[in-house]
Amino acid sequence: MENSQQGESDNSQRDASYQPAPSYWMAVTTAGLIFGIIVFVLSLITSYATINSEPTGSFFSPSQFIGVFACLAGAFGGMLATWHYAREYDNIPIKLGKGALIGFLTGVCITIVSVALSQVWQFVDPDMTQKIIDSTIANMEAMDMPDAQKQQMIDVTVEGIRSNNSMGMQLLWGVPINGILNLITGMIGAKIFGQQEG
Template sequence: MENEMNEPSYWPSVFLAGVIVAFIMSALGLGSGYMTLGSEPTGKTFSAASFLGILVCLIAGIAGIIATRHYAREHDVTFPIGRGALIGFLSGVTAVTISTLVGLLWTAVIDPNMNQALYDWQIMNMEAANMTEEQIEMTLKFTPKPGSMMAVLSQFGIGLVVIGIFNLLTGMIGAKVFASEE
């Protein structure tokens, strides 16, 4: 207990990594949206914009590495793999939270028509896939409208779980590589 009180705070490292990764996620996420809007609906469910979305998730995993490296190097400390997992998880949660806020700010202030345009594009893409009106209506019932509270909360919740767990793992790797007691 006494040793934990003398250890430096890992929060600056968590926040730094979260901010860096959040802005990368936001830029690529918005880029993916604009790539979608700039393309013709083909009826396909997978596109270059979808690939970019997957790439965003993979890139988001670097938050745990950045945070543990920064913490270990900045304070010249070693710490167990469990602390690395915590630092990684918290950096992932921070990145998702900030990225969500940036996305909300972007679609509320800078481009308020983006969400409606994405929704309309989805409908045109389903029409291009030769779906009937009934099929489109059924699909839209189960798909939250972009920008709606349900869409934001579900995206945020999924991001917290997926990116949080991914960064938990990369934080463990970062602890082993940068802060190993061995």
């Protein structure tokens, strides 16, 4: 009888001391919104830089570097989310696994925000994709290569631009890429900003 009472008191003490981990969704959505907008703005800059560039016949252009920078910039959302989470709850300990989860979910949120804004922009400038295609074709036509090879390259590139412009393809590529990149920076953020639990 005494053993059962002691067991009940131990359980009640455990229940009293147990506190569920605070929600990380505020940190995820905040970082996702901020970096989703940043990625969208940088992708717009890349698109209009491509549209307004003169055909050079070069494989590489400054606008491509802006596109790479946009992808890398979006990867730091996971780090911001873990920082926000740690600071919101007075430097709460964050394990690497939780940092990875927060980072991955932030990457998903970044993708959803940037894709949604891109779809809205299609109503603002519905001809943007066609302008990008025209500018890309003009640049490829200036390249020094056999006509048959040039035409094949143009066909593949145009098809790629058109397919990548759909919401489904943007989500299909964006979720895993942004998710994995932010998973990594989320783990780094957990190591830097979250005091590790023993």
